[in-house]
Amino acid sequence: MNRIFVEKKAGFASEARHLLHDLKESLGLECLADLRILQRYGIDGVSEAEFENAVRSILSEPQVDEVSPDLSLAADESAFAVEFLPGQFDQRADSAAQCIQILTGQDKPFVSSAKIIVLKGALSAGEIARVKQFVINAVDSHEVPVDAVSSRQAPSSPADVAILTGFTSLDPASVRADFGLAMSAEDVAFCQAYFRDEEKRDPSLTEIKMLDTYWSDHCRHTTFLTRIEEATFDEGTEVIQRAWNTYLETRKNLGREDKPITLMDIALIGMRELKASGELDNLEVSEEVNAASIVVPVEINNQQSTIGNPQSEEWLVMFKNETHNHPTEIEPFGGAATCLGGCIRDPLSGRSYVYQAMRVTGAGNPLTAFADTLPGKLPQKKICQVAAHGYSSYGNQIGLATGQVAEVYHPGYVAKRLEIGAVVAAAPRSQVFRGTPAPGDVILLIGGRTGRDGVGGATGSSKEHTDTALENSAEVQKGDAPTERKIQRLFRNPELTKKIKICNDFGAGGVSVAIGEIAPSLEINLDAVPKKYDGLDGTELAISESQERMAVCVDPSEIAYFIAEADKENLECVHVANVTDSGRLIMTWRGKTIVNLSRAFLDTNGVQQTAKVHVKSFTDHRSPITDHSLPQHLASLTVCSQKGLGERFDGSVGAGTVLWPFGGKHQITPPDAMVAKLPLLEGSTDVATFMSWGFNPYLSEKSPFHGAVYAVTESVCKAVAAGARLSDVRLTLQEYFPKLGNDPKRWGLPFAALLGAFHAQHSLRLAAIGGKDSMSGSFNDLDVPPTLVSFALAPGKASLALSPEFKQAGSTVSLVEIPLDADQLPNFEKLKSLAEQLHQLNVEGKFLALHHIGHAGLAAAISKMSFGNHLGAEITTTQDLFAERYFAFVIEHSDPLPSFLNAQPLGHTTAEPSLILNGKSHALTDLLTAWTGTLEPVYPTKPETQNLGDLVDLVVKPYSSTDHRSPITRHSSKPTVLIPAFPGTNSEYDSAKAFREAGAEAEILVFRNLSSAHIEDSLKQLAERIRQSQILMFPGGFSAGDEPDGSAKFIATIIRNPRVADAIMDLIKNRDGLVLGICNGFQALIKTGLVPYGQIVDRRSEILDSSLPNPPSPSPAPSAQPPL
Structure with a gap:
């Protein structure tokens, strides 16, 4: 085993300087004088000459690195080494091995890598221990000896899968605890009865683990499918009761009175209503549930045709949102990276090309001191920073433009982080075939290999977070973005995609869910599943999830074709399963059957849970009027600039972005929505997609109902402000709530929120055609705020996209607003009318800029509009400058607006870089300093001050x-x-x-x-x-x-x-x-x-x-x- 240490030269050691700064700032280590970081590599399987060549040409760069076979420490230095846990994907080691293989032309060598941290100064043992705690996340890494390198170890042959003898007579609660199951004790008893009475045998460990995964809340929405037996309401909740009655009436009209009332039914009733009335005529209906999908006519100008003679064809536009809250909480980099990877894989399995992403996250105050971190928790600042790095790293590697990045802060997210990814994808409809599996068909596995990382991801995400999670959770993947990118390329081959009957991704649940969902009857050969390394047992092969694998169902005559086409894209493709007509799901490993389950039993999804709901009265959700200054308001955590966060993400790759994430010549004003053209391989089009989001945790914690109403309408209003048409909007929702247990009042939180979302959909005649729920937002006695984030997606024209920054001096600034009624809700008919009027005036070119105001208020909105081009404004108004305005827009225009808009003139723009509000002048430079400075310690935008x-x-x-x-x-x-x-x-x-x-x-x-x-x-x-x-x-x-x-x-x-x-x-x-x-x-x-x-x-x-x-x-x- 060859070993080498590589260290950046002093002028290039930026990682070491950043870590030194973080340690001093977070831990207050006055005795820490300096810090060095070295990379240690161990390589086996190469000659001495090949090793020396690799050191000089791959492992180091002579201009910036120093290399040494040994680590030398001064008298006042101490060192420790950090390495990924066995089984975790180490991209540095893997990439080094790939490069060396090209260098030698031989088999890929074994490479291990570790990071060496060298501390300089008179540090006590306790201080060094604190540094290790800060640096090492035990979920994915561990400390290893500094001098010894990890060697290639021959894995031991795994034991046969155990039969759980006596399982049917064990205490269900004990079984649940002993095996760490996410399923309820009632589900365990249900399994016992099945194996005792129908199978008349004891189950294998794989069968129980598979059922636990297949039936998990993450995979089967157990909480959302719980039957609601009773709903009661406090006095003062009449507006919610009216929405409840409307829901019941809608169910009746749709003939669903015999169906159980569930949270899922409330979530879907708006879509069902509009589908039945014909108002949802562009929805793609398919047996595959990969992502929300709509049919969009697209005019394409090919090079061979004239601009006046475009080709028209139908495209499928798909969109999906996904959370990785639990994984990101315990391992921020991998959790956030696979949040995006998991989000991409859903529309990708629908054979569409993902071309734009949005990230919305929730955290506690990232400025909280490290010393105030709760036991069993990572610091909020570290979670925020590392998660941003993980998400952006995956997106940047796979080549996905990130159009918007936003982070909301609320103390409740200390309980568990909110990590949402949302993506938009598209493909010509002619290239997507939707078929039905038939006996004799085969299942092919395409993409990455299986490892232990990812085992338990679905069940872990379904559990309440406890203070032992950091010690016991090894289910977080790092993700391999380049491999998922290869699948994206493969699925752009129309000849290949037309041969796929059905496709499923290897997300939560791995083989058991990805292949298990494809057909009612299956025989799966786990020995055929490609492995990252030997030593995996049958259970691990069955349930390990992955971002970069796909299962496709094809005719058996297509096996050779798919293998060859995958090989062209540098992908492995293997035949792993057959479709049968047995009515059973069977898995074999090492020649033995380790899973043999009835499909009828599997599809029960466990015991039907029941719950009672009680809706508490809500407090006035309006924020109190503040008397602080405009600079203080702009510097507040809920209003301040997040450019430092957004700059970590690539918004340009793909060359389709229409609105840059930060607008104006100074690139600092965030738009209301992200907009991108469809990803054509040839020709051009004006067709684009608009996506926006809406949510306020402070409003939602006071009234989940109003929070959801406002979330839906805010997302819609933002899309309209960016240039979309209201009637073209389709929604997808993200729900995230505390663990509900059996408390009716806790069940009342998502119940009220979903009724609020339904009320907004019903009133606006819009539908949520997608969504994702996560119901485990608790940590001991802490809960996340009731969270319902709405994402609005609309096809439209790129030429109509509007950015909010002021465009010129001397134009008029006006306000249009829909007032609230006694229930603090807008007049939805007037809101719909206003939205249509705004769109038509935009089509006529009447606007220079349009901006939805939202929670930050009028003064903040005008400030942000001024920042982009450093144009000032002189505003005179009797309106409250700081109050939330969710149903209001600021317009910049040069021509008078029509009277039917009822616009209120506020003032005009100026060339002078100052903002005058009711006679009080503020220099834009001072406002910018206040607005951009708050998060500078977390997401810096300024270069290092070191000379x-x-x-x-x-x-x-x-x-x-x-x-x-x-x-x-x-x-x-x-x-x-x-x-x-x-x-x-x-x-x-x-x-x-x-x-x-x-x-x-x-x-x-x-x-x-x-x-x-x-x-x-x-x-x-x-x-x-x-x-x-x-x-x-x-x-x-x-x-x-x-x-x-x-x-x-x-x-x-x-x-x-x-x-x-x-x-x-x-x-x-x-x-x-x-x-x-x-x-x-x-x-x-x-x-x-x-x-x-x-x-x-x-x-x-x-x-x-x-x-x-x-x-x-x-x-x-x-x-x-x-x-x-």
């Missing part, structure tokens, strides 16, 4: 080149552009589309590295294609996840391959070709020397001395063999 010039001597030298005029080429009418797509590349589609629109022939070549044979073939193909092309374009992304510890190392390793290097140099030197790179691709050009030297520099040669006035000519990479 790096004292650490690094930067020498700037001009680069000169000889003039060279390219000869006119006549042999080709269109240049051929080769665009390699490496694992982690995510902008190849954007690049190819841009070149095609410019008149070139663009070819995307997928680099495959599943085996040494794949690598050899890919290197050969890449070199050949380069020699056949005039332009080589390296697109952007995060090749191999920008690991190990540096960007573009994977691409650079491929470029340095002698065969590829010769082809590139031939293109440049002999054929007058062009080599381009963007983002990750440009980084590869720099790291190989192609920029700025025009040659490939071999890192094994002498490192260039940047202090010399004229650097020597770099040595090109030697050609070990002639190109093929």
Whole structure:
């Protein structure tokens, strides 16, 4: 086993500086003088020469890293090492192994990685222990010896799956506790009766664990499907009782009186009502329940047609929201990353391409001191920061534009974090086939391999959070975004998607749910399931979840085709199950049947639970009028800027974003909604999707009913403000509530909220066609606030998108508002009319800017509109400047508005960067300082204050080149552009589309590295294609996840391959070709020397001395063999 330590040089050790700052700020360690971070690698399976080459060209970069075979510590230094737990996905180690495999051309070596933290200063043992507690999250990592590296260990053969002898006679409560089951004691007794009376045998451990997963609240919505036997109301809740009566009347009209009353029925009744009345005519109806899906007509202008003769075709627009509250609470990076991954996989399994995402989260105050963290909890600041890193890392790697990011703060989210991802996807309807599985069909598993990470994800998310969760929860995956990206590419193949009868993702429940839901009768061969490593037993193979696997049902004649097509995309595809007609779900492992269950029993979803509901009277939900100043108001935690958070996310990838997450020339005003064009591979369109959200936890905790009404209407009003039409809006809801138990008053919280959401839908004639519930928001005696977040999605025109920042000086600023009635609700008919009027006036071009006001109030709304372009405003009004206004809009316009709008003139915009409110002037710079400063300690936007010039001597030298005029080429009418797509590349589609629109022939070549044979073939193909092309374009992304510890190392390793290097140099030197790179691709050009030297520099040669006035000519990479 070879070992090496790698440490960033002083001027580049930003991670160490950040951690030092965090430790001093959070722990108050005055004796901590300095801190160093080193990466330790252990590599097995390579020669000494290969190891030395890997150290210089992959594991380190000589310009920024120091390497050493040993760790040297000064007398006042102490160190500890942190490594991922066995079974957790280590992207750094995995990427290093992939790069080394390309370097050697042999089998993938074993690589382990660990992070070494070196502390300098006279720290006590207790202080060092506090540092370890701060750094190490026991859910996914553990401390290991500093000097010893983890070696490749031969896994022991797992024991046979145990039969639970005597199970049918055990005490149900004891069974639940002994096996850590999420199901109720009543469900356990139900299982006992089934095995005793029908199967007449004891179950296997796998069967019980599978049932626990399959019936979990996360998978089967157990709480939402609980029968409500009785509903009672306090006095003063008449408005809620009227909504309840409307619900009962609607049920009657729909002929559902014989169906049980459940929270789920209340959630779906609005959709059922509009579907029955014909008002929901664009809903795609399918047996597959992957995501909300609507049919949208799309006009496409192809290059071959004229602008006046567009092609019209139907597209499916899908959208989905998902929470990963429990996983993110205990392991923020993996939990948030797989929140997005899990959200993507739902519409992806519907064969649509996900192109835009939104993130809405809830947390306690992130400015809370570390010392005030509750036992059994992670600090709020750490959860917020690491979760943002996890979500953005996954999105940035997979190439998904994030259009909006928002975080709400409420002390109740200390109980458990709120982590929501919402995505929008689309595909031509002609490319999506919806079929029915038939006996003889086969189930193929496509994508990533199975590991222990992810075992228990569904059941863990269904449990109440306790103070032992950090010690006992190992079910949080890290996620492998590049692999899910490969599935996205595969599913853009229309020939392939038309052959899929039904598809399901490997989310919560793994094989047992993903395959178990596809058909009533199945035989699953767990031995065929690809594994990340040996040693997994049958139970683990059956229930481990994953973001990056799909199960597809196809005709058996298509097996070879799917395997071949998956292989082209660098994916594994295996036949794992057969559809039968037995009426049973059967799983075999090592030749033995370990699951054999009746489908009729499985589909009962356990015992039908019952509950009683009592709705308490609510308090006046309106916030009290504040008398603080405008700067104080803007600096408050519920109003302040979140740009530092949003900047961590990529809003540009895909080249479809219409409204930038921060508008104006100063890029700081957030829009009301995210807007993106549909993801066309060819041609152009004006069709776009608008998505917005609505929710206020402080309002909801006072009245869940009003909170939900306002959430729905706020999401709708935001979409309208951004340019959508009200009647085109479709909704999806996210419910998150405390553990309800058997308390009728706690059951009254979601009951009232769902009635509020129904009331808003019924009144606006809009429907929630999707949703997700999470009912485990409790920690000991703490509860999350009643949470119902509404997401509004509408197709529309990109040309009608409106951003809220003021556009010019001298325009008029006006207010339009719908007043509230005695029940603190709007007149919905007037609101609908106003929304339609606003849309029509927008179509006519009457608005320069439009902004929904919301909870922050009028003064904050006008301030944010001023910030984007640093345009001031002079406002005079008798309106309360700080009061919440959920049914009001601010308009910037140059022409007078029609009288039917009943707009109230407020004032006008000015070129002077100041805001004058009722005669009091505020400099915009002062307001910006207040607005942007609050979250600076959590999500910094300003560069480090440390003077790096004292650490690094930067020498700037001009680069000169000889003039060279390219000869006119006549042999080709269109240049051929080769665009390699490496694992982690995510902008190849954007690049190819841009070149095609410019008149070139663009070819995307997928680099495959599943085996040494794949690598050899890919290197050969890449070199050949380069020699056949005039332009080589390296697109952007995060090749191999920008690991190990540096960007573009994977691409650079491929470029340095002698065969590829010769082809590139031939293109440049002999054929007058062009080599381009963007983002990750440009980084590869720099790291190989192609920029700025025009040659490939071999890192094994002498490192260039940047202090010399004229650097020597770099040595090109030697050609070990002639190109093929």
